[in-house]
Every structure is written in structure tokens, then in C-alpha cells.
Amino acid sequence: MKYPANIKEVLSLKPDYLGFIFYKQSKRYIADLSPEFLSTLQAVNKVGVFVNDSVDRIRAVRYDYNLQAIQLHGDEDPVFVSELKDLDVPVIKAFGISQDFNWAQLNDYESLVDFFLFDTKSQAYGGTGQRFDWSLLERYVLEKPFFLSGGLDQENIATAMRMNDPRLHALDVNSKFEKSPGLKDVSLLRSAFPDSFS
Template sequence: MKPKIKICGLKDRENILDVIGLQPDYIGFIFHVPSGRFVDQLDPAWVKTLQGVKKTGVFVNHPLEEVQAAINAYDFQAVQLHGDESPAYCMALRAQHVKVIKAFGIGAAYDWSRLIPYEDAADYYLFDTQSSQYGGTGKVFDWKLLEDYPSAKSYFLSGGLRYENIQEALRLNDSRCYALDLNSKFETSPGVKNIELLKKTFQLIAR
């Protein structure tokens, strides 16, 4: 089965509409202020009107009440958590009837037991490249590490995905790989996606 597609790090109105026109499964809005893709002045009421795609808020160690307020203001169907959020924090958000995607940075000799407390707290995991900073690095981790992933829980694959390595990602042939998370390698500038490149990538995934 072909993976779902998530386009993350959107902040420009016209570009968002163009991205939605490609019919991805998820779009992501980043609320981490240091990010060049921070939502900034994007109007919540306008985002709330967007249909036909699962809207995802991306947060890093935000106070729980701020995330809960954003879910209501933007009409998010999912939240993606890139910080040190606890299982209890995740469960509190699931109570708002959104899908919880808990991100983990994967590196050499990764301790997969770190995921155990989240088995009942998250709907999906997201695997990105391990880094000292929060959020994406634009770099690929060694996907062979996923051979040791012990859980049956579906995951989003992130970290340095680009047109040139999409076919390699598809060849992982892991039924648990639920979605591909496309971000910085598909941009003309931070937060503005290259629509033509995305079109080519969508066609590649659909083959």
C-alpha cells in the first residue's frame, strides 16, 4: 500500500491553497517560534475553513492549554509533538479527539524501549534524525535502524526526504510506514513549497 503524504511547514496562504490542490493527506503548521516555518501571522479563522486535508499542528514543549486552544482555533485533526511531552500529556490531547503523532529522533544504537510508555498514548510515531535541537534537521538517518523497530504502531517517516530519495524510502516496504513527511527539501524558501517539485514527487509515489 502506498504511504500517505504529509506536507509540513506551511505558512503562506496562496502556497497553502496550491499545496491542498495536490491533494496530500496531511498538511502541517509549525508553532515552534525559532523555526523559519513558524506560522506567525497566519489567520486561525482562515485555516479553520480549509477542507479536504487533515490539518496538523506541530508543537515543541508547549503548555498543554496552549495546544488545546490551538486545536480549537485552527480546527486541527492531528497534533505532532517534537519535544519532551509525557504520555499523560499525549493522552490529554487524545481526549480532544485529535490524532497524536509523537516524534522521536533516531540515531545510532537507538534505545527503542523509550517508545514503550507511549504505546497507548500516541496514535502514530514520527521518526526523524536525532539532533540536539528540536524539530527537523533536513538530514536523513540510517533507515536500516528501522529493522530493529519492535512495535506494530504505524509511523511517519521524516528527516531529509527529497525527490531523489523517495524511491529508496518506498523500497523500505514496511507496512508500518504510514506516511512520508515532506518539508524543507521541497521549498523555494522556508515555509513556501515548490509546487512543481511536489507534483513530480506525488507522481513518483503514485507509480
């Protein structure tokens, strides 16, 4: 999210989370979105998304923008993640999933994060709009809850919502519900989640 009017429209749908990308190479980078505006948003968890950033910048942004969660979407190692524990907000660590993904690496993060996020593997740290093979989640043996991301659209989102996995915490919808990068299509979101609005 990066446009104030659009953010207010999406908030009317009462999502649990809104993501704000602080990675300058992303086409969804928040750019001129002000800390003052984000600080006024209520009744939603504001998630700051970072890619291979510094602990100091993450720490500063978390407080400046009044974020309620931190998502690490780069190559952050467990030592780096451990340095963010004192921020006192949930930490989400994203991993790009492919056929050769090493699920054992998650063990080193399990005690350091609050959630995992499973996305489609890409060189650009997400944003592919492509779905990975969800059957690969059968190889996930930890109890840590996770966000599901990557290519969620109107056709497959119902399947995702019926996924019989108590660890599935949230669905991360993005490019398939956009008019342009960072601009969500509110009517499309409403039609995809009809049971959420009454």
C-alpha cells in the same frame, strides 16, 4: 506551511496532511497565518506541530485553528501525552533517531499515541534536512504505524515509498521541497509524486 497562496497551491496536489508549526523558535513558525483561514481548509488533515508546549495552549490552538491532528516534536513525556487524549484527534509523537536511540522508550507511548514519527536526531527538534540511517528501523518492533521524516528528497523518496513495512503510514516531506522555510516548491512536489496526480 505558512503562506495562504502557497497552501492553496499545495492543496491542489491533494496531500493527506498539511503541517503547521506552532513553535515560535522555528523558522517555519506560522506567525500571522490566521485561524479563520485554516478553518476554511477542507479535504486535508491539518496537523499542528508543537515543541514542549503547554496542554492548555495545545488545547486552545487545536480548537481555534480546527486542527485534525496534533504532533508533539519535543521532549513530551507519557504523562503529558495522556493529558491530550480528550482532544479527540490523532496524536503523533516524534522521536529523533540516531545510532544510540533507545527503542524501548517507545513502549511507554504506544497506548497513548496514534502514530510515531521518526526524524533525524537534532538539538533543534527537527528541520535538519538530513536523512537518518533507515536500516535502524529494523530495531522498531512495535505495531504502531509511523510517519517517516528527515531529509526526504527526489532521490531517496522512491526508495522510501518502496519500503516493505506495512507500518509506514506516511512520508513527511519538508525542507528538500522548499523554496524558502515554509514555502513549498509545488512543481518539485509534483515531479516527486507523479503517480499521485492524473
